Structures are given as C-alpha cells and as structure tokens.
Amino acid sequence: MKYNFQEIEKKWNTYWKKHKTFHIKENKKNKYYILNMFPYPSGSGLHVGHCLGYIASDIYARYKRGKGFNVLHPIGFDSFGLPAEQYAIQTGKNPKKTSYENEVRYQKQINNIGISFDWSRKLSTRNPLYYKWTQWMFIEIFNSWYDKNEDKAKSIGLLIKEFENNGNYLTKAYTSYIKKFDSKTWKKYNKYEKEKILQNYRLAFLFDSIVNWCPELNTVLANEEVNNGKSIRGGFSVYKKKMLQWNIRVSAYSKRLINGLNTIKCSKSLKKIQSNWIGKSKICTIIAEIANNNIKLEIPIYYPELIFGITFIVLSKNHFLSKKINSLCNKQTLINNNILYKKFLNTSSDIGILTDNYILHPITKKCIPIFISDFFYSKNELHVIKAGIPEHEKDSMFFSKIFNLETIPVLKVINKNEFCINSLFINKLNRYEARKKILKFIVEKQIGKIKTYYKLRDAIFSRQRYWGEPIPIYFKNKIPISIPKKKLPIILPVIKNYYPKDGKSALQRAKNWAWDETKKKIVSNNLIDYKNIFPIETSTMPSWAGSSWYFLRYMDVHNNKFFLDAKKEKYWKNVDLYIGGAEHGTGHLIYARFWNKFLKDRGWINEEEPFKKILNQGMILSYSAIILKVIGKRIFVSYELKEKKKDLFTYQEMYIDISFIKENNQLNIDKFKKYNNEFMHASFLMEKGVFLCKRKLEKMSKSKFNVINPDHIYYKYGSDVFRMYEMFLGPINQSKSWNEEKIIGVKNFINKFWKLYHINGNFNVCKDPPTFKEMQILHSFIKDIDNKIKKFSFNTCISSFMIIVNKLIKIKCNKEKILEPLVKLISPFAPYIAEELWNKLGKKKSIVYSYIPTYNSKYIEKKVKYIIMFNGKLKFIKNFNSKYSIDEIKNIVLNDYEIKNLLKKKKLKKLIIIPKKIINILY
Structure with missing residues (x-):
C-alpha cells in the first residue's frame, strides 16, 4: 500500500474538525499556553516564511499535550490597520469585505498544514465584540494617571481629589515643569482650565505632536513604520509635521519595562533590543543661569564630553518657564523669527520661536540663545528641554540651519579609541576618559548632577485612516469626554469613500458621527449644536491597540460581560511560550507589556508580565x-x-x-x-x-514579491513533508534559504517511515518481544528527541528520525513495542502519517490523546565526554560509550566524518588519548 498523503490528510483534517480535537477548556491538568504573534491576513495569503513559526509552535504544542499538559494554542487575526486598508484600496473593495475573505483564506491554508489551533477561540480585531473592550480599555487609560510615589497607574478621580487637597502628595513625584497650585486655585478654574492641567497627567492625552506624515498614505506613521525617511509600506516619502494627536504615556512605565526583562526568558539580543529602545541611562544635567536674570535652568546632556559644543537651548511649550521667558521677549522679534521658522519647514504651523533670552554656558560663560519649540519634545521629562549640539547630532544640525546658528566641532577622531576634545582642560583622551573627567569636574564645581533617565518616548495613538478602532471620545467645548462605557462599542460606520484625502480621516466625511449627550447615541453631524450634540473623534486607533492585549482575550474569548473572567485568568495566567519574528522586538512587545502592566495596576489581571518565554523565529x-x-x-x-x-x-x-x-x-x-x-x-x-x-x-517578504506560497508545496509533496522540511532547513532562530530542490530528501524519508510499517504494501507490525539492542536503540532515541525538543532544536530532531529509521530498516525491525512509541514521537512533526499509522495499530482515539514515551535508563548507554583537540587546540566535544576500550575509541576517531573532514589532506602524526578526558590529534 503506497503512502497516499492526499487521502490521508483529507481524512484526518475532517476527523479533527468533527471531533473538535484541539478545543480545550480549563481543567485540573497543569496548563501550558503557547502563542504565535498575531498575524494580519493579507491578500496574498500565507507564504512559507509565515509557516515556519506556526509549525514550530505546533510541534511544541503537540509535544506538551503528549506530556500531559492542558495546552492552549489559539489563533486570530490582526485585521485592522494600514496593510489591510492599502490592500482594499488596491483592489477597489471595502476593507471589511477583503479582511473577511483573507481571514477565510488564511484559516484554510493553516488547516491544510495540520496546525493544531483551537479555532473555537478565534478572534479578529475588526469584530465589534472584540474592539468593544479595546475601546473600554482606552477609556480607562484616558481616565488614569501614573502615581510615581507608588509606581502604578490609578484612577484620575484620585488625582483630582489630591488637587482639591493642595496636591501635597504629588510634590515629590513630579518635576517642576508641572504647574503648582493650591486647592483654592483649583476650585476657581473652569472645566477647560482643569482639563488642560489634567492633560499633563492622563495616560491618554492630546498633544500637538511632531509626527511622521506620509502624504501618499495620508496618515501618521510610527517610528518603526519608517526607514531612512521612507514608509516601510510602499517606500513613500515621509515628512515631519505638527498635528494634534492622541498619545499614550508609555514613558511612565520605563523603569518597570526595563526591570521586567529580568523575568522573561528570551535571547540576549532581544533583551538588548528592548533595553536599547527603552534606553535607561545615567544622564548629566547642567545648571545654567539665564543672562540678566535670576532664573536657572537644569539642562540634560547625554554626552558630557560634548558640553563645549552646545550652541542653543530649546524649551518645549510645556516647560514651566516657557511662558515667563516668552513674556520677556520683544514681540516683533518673535514674529519675524517665527515666519523664518515656518518658511524653512514649509509649513503654516506655529512650531517654534527664537526668544530674546540667553543662558550663560556654565563653564565658558558664553551666551547661548534660547528657543521655545516642540521640535524635540517627545512627551517625557527629558525632552521638555534640549541642549543643541549641532556638530554631533543630526536633529540639532537640522534645527540650527533654520537660524544659521554656530556649530562647534568638539570631537576630532584621531584613531578608533582616541579623540581630540576641544576644551580648556582636556586633549587627546579617549572618549570614556574625557567623559569621566568632565563629569567629575561638573559635580565637584556643583554646576550639574547625575540623574537616571529613559529615552522611551510616548506613543502616538491617532491614525488618520478609516480601517481601525474608533476612538470613543467626543468633544464638548474643546474638552475630550469619553463615551459612556455602557454604550460601547462605538461601531466603525460604513463609508463608501473611505480613502483618506488631504490629511483628513475618512471619518471626517461620515454623515452620522456626532454624539447626542441626552439620548446617549450616535446621530447625524447636521444636528451638532454644541449644547446637546457634539462631534466625535475622527482619528482611529493604531493597529497595535488591538494587538496589545489579544493574548488575554484568548483565555475567555466568548465572555460578553467582561474582557476576562478572573477565574480563567487565574488558571491561564500568562503566555508560557510566545513565538514570532524579531522585528516585533520593539514596538509590539513594548506596547503589549505596557498594556498588561496597566491592566494589572488597575486590578483587572494579576500578572505583571504577559510572556514568560519569547522565541524569535529566524527568517x-x-x-x-x-x-x-x-x-x-x-x-x-x-x-x-x-x-x-x-x-x-x-x-x-x-x-x-x-x-x-x-x-x-x-x-x-x-x-x-x-x-x-x-x-x-x-x-x-x-x-x-x-x-x-x-x-x-x-x-522572504510580500513587499519584495519573493514569497513562496505553501499551497503548491503541500499539494505536491504533502503537509508532513512540508512541515518536516521547514524544520530541517536549520535552527529555528536563524535565517535560512528556501530551496525546493532539497525537499526530495524529506519526501524520501516519509516514504521510508511508511514502509517501516509495511511489507509489500501491507501493514505488517508484529507483537514479538524486542531484543535488548532494539530497546537500546529506541530508548536512546527517546532521550535524544526529548532533549532536542526542549531546546527547540527541531532541525536536529529530523536528522535523528532519519538515523533511527535507517537503523531499524537495517535490522528489519517491525516490532510493535518499538514502532508504536516511534509513531508517538514523530506525531508532533508529521501528524498525518502518525494519525494514520496509530489508527492502523488498532487505536480508537486520536494520537493527540496519547502520552509521549519516556526513556528507561537501563537501556541507555553511559557516555564519557572527550575533548577533541587538534595540535592542542580545542575543536569540539564528543561522547563515547563508557565501556569502549582505548583501541575502540581510537578506531571510531579515525573513521569519524567530522575529524576526517578537518584533517583532509593533512598527515596524521600521532593520536594521544587521555582516558575519560582528552583526545589530541597531532598532524
């Protein structure tokens, strides 16, 4: 009987679906939660690069089931966002329709490669029943502030009570740029003035931000969506632009985001990426006086050795001294300079002004001009004031060109480690020594101090596109007010012409996008009277909003009363293994970790970190x-x-x-x-x-049009062959080339494996007791495979399967006690052939319900480690049977492929063997 993979795969796909094999519930077993990073369903469907992570996760999920765990292995679709909208524009269809069609296609493709996802828990960010809770969470973020005394988010109502009681509690927690007031002053403010102050504290707030604007895509882009001034999607030019945007105060969590990395198991490179993005550092701040005034400024400077290159200072408009300095300036000078600024940036926005004030350089006492601008402002404390060093900073150089400011070169590279520092007292020191010496001088002379800062910026949350979650805010006399939570979701309206135009969101063209405060419902824009009916926010959320908490929803996907039941959260806790590409190491992982910490602060979940272990698949x-x-x-x-x-x-x-x-x-x-x-x-x-x-x-990327569709691969060779070949390409965390010509080797192996259970086409497995040697082969293999799966070394697992099959064919072993455990062991890798053989072995239930075999130590040969050296230099380590004699070891060494390959044409002079320690090969 020939291995007919088409019939077998169709049979078992039908069986799994009919019996809901992979649908799970909470039970008394130990849980294991394994998750692939959220895919977005593009129009071109899956390619073989996507399948790599799904197959790897499936192997481990099936393995953990076989170890007795209750495995949660769900899937869903990140179907909002720019990629889906652009695809819809290209096809001339509505994104709602294209997203649904693409999800159906993805699900079919994933099922065809035998991935054991629990489809009963499928979710989609475009589903109002899902984004209802995303909107609910945004409202809670909007109505929260970060208490630095307790290092956690709290209700904004508690902050207002503090303001009503003089706000003494806040004195130590916030820097001086936040305006101070007493309770009497607070009570005198009107609603608009109070909200303006609260915007400095809310975790979701409006701010005139300098954003990445792409005219071709007609939307704001996040930093990670831009590369070298071009949009990642489409390669269009991106410009800086000032716009009123919603922001999320992610920077408030910088310390916890850094510290939390210690509890996550992941690669050193991923931790480094996260650490660099969050950017914890010790920053020098210098204290400088404003000329002809008693006012002092504390100015952060990242690189103290560049202190002599400062040629200007920029205060953000949010800095507590900005208004005071502005009031001291000559108004005509401000007007003229602002016109110059606008002309240079080719914009009508009021971005910045040059004042008539100067600071005195704390060392040289040279006058340095002061600007008021949000050009450098990124919503965290470090950037409310900026020391411009144009000769050594790209942004400072751009800014300095506007006013033709002086640039002072400070560093002259002499060699790799030595610099010439142009200063009064430092010359020809390496940069580290120069920094150390200047820091010591600054501290001793009391002209500055050392502080801990984080460079993580707050996240812009507004997108001027249609296909995204509506932001549940309406504006009453310019004051943002959240839609009542009981009225959620605010459903994205159906709009025929959803293309963004002239920087305006499609929702600005929606006919019914106003909030009736009395009737508590959405009504026609024509009814807006600013008394009872008000405009709703027309920007939508970024795609990372829905993907920042989806891993929680999988635990309780059908709950319409709350986003997650406490009992289910207590059972599943967090993700045990999270698999995805390293490209998500900054944006997504930081936002998801922030979102999780916020929900914990407010008491809705219990875990500080959402992911225990993160595995980055290679490309x-x-x-x-x-x-x-x-x-x-x-x-x-x-x-x-x-x-x-x-x-x-x-x-x-x-x-x-x-x-x-x-x-x-x-x-x-x-x-x-x-x-x-x-x-x-x-x-x-x-x-x-x-x-x-x-x-x-x-x-392999859709943007590079070099993708290989998996459909023709598994139709031609079968899904088991495709799965094993994907894993055989190389280590899961490394990049590897796709070469379809080499898939024949895996195809031949699957046919060999099938023939191991058949003779002349007939199923032939006997019940004869196995020999001791056969048991040794099996149990050594069980131990080997178990160790390799735990290390995610799936490529070497495939090699081991090939080796044992060849061994068993050579000794003509067809004994049930050997071949039955072998089927269990291969089932995570090749589930279709495993299910069919398991059924032929007389088993009634799916192999999914069987346990992975464990090895018996009495059949395991004891090994001795030998260090293999060539001319006294370590090359590798090999294990030998402890019972082998010196002559036997010598014979194995001389015939070993690796050793022969290293020697090649070199003449072997001597072989020295120190028992149970070293083998030294001299040539």
Missing part, C-alpha cells in the same frame, strides 16, 4: 527579482546594460514578482505587462531579445 530567505526603471519614464533597462546606459538615464530599482521570471533570470515581459496595466505600453531596452533581472537573496 526564510528567498531570491527576489529586481529590474531597472528609468526615473520619471515608462522605460525599463536590462540589467547588463546598466553601465552602458548610465550617461543616458537615471535609474531606480524596482522589485517585481518572482513569478514573472523565466530561466536564467530573464523577465517574462508579456506576463509582467499583463499584470501591470500601467506598463502595458512601456519600452524595454535589451540586447539579443533577452531582458535580464538582478537576483538578490533576502528576507
């Missing part, structure tokens, strides 16, 4: 295809003509789909034109009728 690499396009024209140039035509044309490189490539890197021009209507009449310059493309090995 699948694939050859992309690039063609040359003449800038501004519909002319394409064959790559070998690049140098010949460089005097005639200016090129840009353009990625194209690898499906357009024929043999020998030739472009299929007809196919390319047919797919791209805009280039139907384009010209193609080439020689001898051949148009060549450039090929480049890089990350």
Whole structure:
C-alpha cells in the first residue's frame, strides 16, 4: 500500500474538525499556553516564511499535550490597520469585505498544514465584540494617571481629589515643569482650565505632536513604520509635521519595562533590543543661569564630553518657564523669527520661536540663545528641554540651519579609541576618559548632577485612516469626554469613500458621527449644536491597540460581560511560550507589556508580565527579482546594460514578482505587462531579445514579491513533508534559504517511515518481544528527541528520525513495542502519517490523546565526554560509550566524518588519548 498523503490528510483534517480535537477548556491538568504573534491576513495569503513559526509552535504544542499538559494554542487575526486598508484600496473593495475573505483564506491554508489551533477561540480585531473592550480599555487609560510615589497607574478621580487637597502628595513625584497650585486655585478654574492641567497627567492625552506624515498614505506613521525617511509600506516619502494627536504615556512605565526583562526568558539580543529602545541611562544635567536674570535652568546632556559644543537651548511649550521667558521677549522679534521658522519647514504651523533670552554656558560663560519649540519634545521629562549640539547630532544640525546658528566641532577622531576634545582642560583622551573627567569636574564645581533617565518616548495613538478602532471620545467645548462605557462599542460606520484625502480621516466625511449627550447615541453631524450634540473623534486607533492585549482575550474569548473572567485568568495566567519574528522586538512587545502592566495596576489581571518565554523565529530567505526603471519614464533597462546606459538615464530599482521570471533570470515581459496595466505600453531596452533581472537573496517578504506560497508545496509533496522540511532547513532562530530542490530528501524519508510499517504494501507490525539492542536503540532515541525538543532544536530532531529509521530498516525491525512509541514521537512533526499509522495499530482515539514515551535508563548507554583537540587546540566535544576500550575509541576517531573532514589532506602524526578526558590529534 503506497503512502497516499492526499487521502490521508483529507481524512484526518475532517476527523479533527468533527471531533473538535484541539478545543480545550480549563481543567485540573497543569496548563501550558503557547502563542504565535498575531498575524494580519493579507491578500496574498500565507507564504512559507509565515509557516515556519506556526509549525514550530505546533510541534511544541503537540509535544506538551503528549506530556500531559492542558495546552492552549489559539489563533486570530490582526485585521485592522494600514496593510489591510492599502490592500482594499488596491483592489477597489471595502476593507471589511477583503479582511473577511483573507481571514477565510488564511484559516484554510493553516488547516491544510495540520496546525493544531483551537479555532473555537478565534478572534479578529475588526469584530465589534472584540474592539468593544479595546475601546473600554482606552477609556480607562484616558481616565488614569501614573502615581510615581507608588509606581502604578490609578484612577484620575484620585488625582483630582489630591488637587482639591493642595496636591501635597504629588510634590515629590513630579518635576517642576508641572504647574503648582493650591486647592483654592483649583476650585476657581473652569472645566477647560482643569482639563488642560489634567492633560499633563492622563495616560491618554492630546498633544500637538511632531509626527511622521506620509502624504501618499495620508496618515501618521510610527517610528518603526519608517526607514531612512521612507514608509516601510510602499517606500513613500515621509515628512515631519505638527498635528494634534492622541498619545499614550508609555514613558511612565520605563523603569518597570526595563526591570521586567529580568523575568522573561528570551535571547540576549532581544533583551538588548528592548533595553536599547527603552534606553535607561545615567544622564548629566547642567545648571545654567539665564543672562540678566535670576532664573536657572537644569539642562540634560547625554554626552558630557560634548558640553563645549552646545550652541542653543530649546524649551518645549510645556516647560514651566516657557511662558515667563516668552513674556520677556520683544514681540516683533518673535514674529519675524517665527515666519523664518515656518518658511524653512514649509509649513503654516506655529512650531517654534527664537526668544530674546540667553543662558550663560556654565563653564565658558558664553551666551547661548534660547528657543521655545516642540521640535524635540517627545512627551517625557527629558525632552521638555534640549541642549543643541549641532556638530554631533543630526536633529540639532537640522534645527540650527533654520537660524544659521554656530556649530562647534568638539570631537576630532584621531584613531578608533582616541579623540581630540576641544576644551580648556582636556586633549587627546579617549572618549570614556574625557567623559569621566568632565563629569567629575561638573559635580565637584556643583554646576550639574547625575540623574537616571529613559529615552522611551510616548506613543502616538491617532491614525488618520478609516480601517481601525474608533476612538470613543467626543468633544464638548474643546474638552475630550469619553463615551459612556455602557454604550460601547462605538461601531466603525460604513463609508463608501473611505480613502483618506488631504490629511483628513475618512471619518471626517461620515454623515452620522456626532454624539447626542441626552439620548446617549450616535446621530447625524447636521444636528451638532454644541449644547446637546457634539462631534466625535475622527482619528482611529493604531493597529497595535488591538494587538496589545489579544493574548488575554484568548483565555475567555466568548465572555460578553467582561474582557476576562478572573477565574480563567487565574488558571491561564500568562503566555508560557510566545513565538514570532524579531522585528516585533520593539514596538509590539513594548506596547503589549505596557498594556498588561496597566491592566494589572488597575486590578483587572494579576500578572505583571504577559510572556514568560519569547522565541524569535529566524527568517526564510528567498531570491527576489529586481529590474531597472528609468526615473520619471515608462522605460525599463536590462540589467547588463546598466553601465552602458548610465550617461543616458537615471535609474531606480524596482522589485517585481518572482513569478514573472523565466530561466536564467530573464523577465517574462508579456506576463509582467499583463499584470501591470500601467506598463502595458512601456519600452524595454535589451540586447539579443533577452531582458535580464538582478537576483538578490533576502528576507522572504510580500513587499519584495519573493514569497513562496505553501499551497503548491503541500499539494505536491504533502503537509508532513512540508512541515518536516521547514524544520530541517536549520535552527529555528536563524535565517535560512528556501530551496525546493532539497525537499526530495524529506519526501524520501516519509516514504521510508511508511514502509517501516509495511511489507509489500501491507501493514505488517508484529507483537514479538524486542531484543535488548532494539530497546537500546529506541530508548536512546527517546532521550535524544526529548532533549532536542526542549531546546527547540527541531532541525536536529529530523536528522535523528532519519538515523533511527535507517537503523531499524537495517535490522528489519517491525516490532510493535518499538514502532508504536516511534509513531508517538514523530506525531508532533508529521501528524498525518502518525494519525494514520496509530489508527492502523488498532487505536480508537486520536494520537493527540496519547502520552509521549519516556526513556528507561537501563537501556541507555553511559557516555564519557572527550575533548577533541587538534595540535592542542580545542575543536569540539564528543561522547563515547563508557565501556569502549582505548583501541575502540581510537578506531571510531579515525573513521569519524567530522575529524576526517578537518584533517583532509593533512598527515596524521600521532593520536594521544587521555582516558575519560582528552583526545589530541597531532598532524
């Protein structure tokens, strides 16, 4: 009987679905929660790079089930956000429709590779029943502040009570830029004035932010969505722009985000990425006087050795001295300078002004101009004041050009470690020594101090696009007020023309997007009277809003009364293993950890950190295809003509789909034109009728059009072959190249494994007792596989399976007590063939319900570690059977493939063996 994977896979997919094999509930077993990072359902579907993480998580989930754990292994879709909206725009469809279609496609593809997800817990961020709770959480964030005395978030109502009682409790907790007042003053303020003060404390607040603005995408982009001044999606130009935006005060959690890393098991590189992003550092602050005034400023400076390069100071508009300094200035000077500022930035926004005030440099006593601007302001304490050092800072250099300010080079590199520091008392020291000496001088002379700061910036929360969660806020006399929580969700309205235009959100064109405060419902915009009916916020939330807490919802996905039942949260606690790409190591992981800590502060969950262990999967690499396009024209140039035509044309490189490539890197021009209507009449310059493309090995990505769809792989070879080949490519955490030609080896192995249980096409497993040698082979393998799975060394697991199958074929072993445990062991890797063989072995239930076998130590050969050295230099370590004689070890060493490969053509002079310690190979 031939292994017919098409019939077998169809059979077991139907069985798993019918019997709800992977649906789980809370029980008395120990829990294990394994989760893949939230996928967004793109129009092109899954590619083999996505499958890498899903297969790895599935192997471990099946393994933990086999170890007796109650495994939560859910999946859902991050279906809001820019990628989904852009795909909808390209296809001319509504994103609601395209997102649903793409989710259906993803689910089918995932099921076809046998991933044991609990689909009963599927969620989607676009579902109002889900984003109802995202909106609820935003309202709670808006109505919270961070108490620095207790280092936790609290209700804003408690803060208001403090203000009514003089606010003495807050004195030690906040810096001087927050305005101080007594209870009598607070009570005199009107609602607008009170809210203006509260905005300095709320965890969700409005602020005139300098944002990354992309005109082509018509939206604000987060820093991680921009690379070298271009949008990650589309490669469009991105500019700085001032806009009133919602912000989340993530920076308040900087200390806890840093400290929490100590409790997470993950790679050193991931911890380093997080640490660098949060940026804990000891900062020097210098104290400088304002000229002809008694006012002193405390100014942070990251690199004290650059203190002599300061040529200007910038105060944010939120700084407590800004108004006072502004009032001392010559008004005409301010107007003239502001016009200059606007002209330089090509904007009408009132971004910044040059004042008539100066500070005295604390060492040189030189006059340094003071600006008032939010150019450097990032909503945390460190950036309410900025020392400009234009010669050594990119942003400072940009700012200095506006007013043609002086730049002072401080560092001159002499060699890798030595610098010339231009100062009164330091020269030819390395940078560390210079910093140490200047810090000592600053502290001793009492012109500054050392403080702990974090560079983590608050997160901009507004997006000027349609496809996102509506922000549940309406504006009453310019005061933001939250929609009553009982009226959630505020459902995203259906809009035919949802394209953003001229920097305006699609919701600004919605006909019914006003809040009736009396009737507590959404009504027509035409009814807005600013008495009972008010405008609703027209920006939507960023895509990370929904993905910052989805791991909690999986624990209790069908609860309509609250986002998570306390008993279920107590059982599942947090994610035991979180698998995803390292590209999410900054934005998503920081936001999710922040969100979790906030919910804990307010008492809704119990765990400080959402993830116990994080495993970053490596990338699948694939050859992309690039063609040359003449800038501004519909002319394409064959790559070998690049140098010949460089005097005639200016090129840009353009990625194209690898499906357009024929043999020998030739472009299929007809196919390319047919797919791209805009280039139907384009010209193609080439020689001898051949148009060549450039090929480049890089990350498999939809943006690079170099993806391999898994569908044809598992239709051609079977899902078990596809799963095992993906794991066989290399270590899970490393990058590896996709090469379909090498998949034949895994296909041959699966056929061998099938034949191990069959003779002449008939199932043939006997009940004869196994020999001691056979038991040794099995139990050594059980121990080996168990250790490798625990280390996530799935590629070496595949190698071990190949080795044991060859051993068992060689000794013609078909005994049930050997082959039955072998089926259990392979089931996490190749579930379809395992289920079929398990059924043939007479088992009624799915193999999922069986336990992974454990090894018996009496069958395990005791090993001795030997250090293998070549001419006295350590190369590697090998294990030998403790019963082997010196001659036996010598024979094994001389025939070992690794050792023979290292020796190659070198002549072996001597082999020294120190029993149970060292083998030294001299050549």
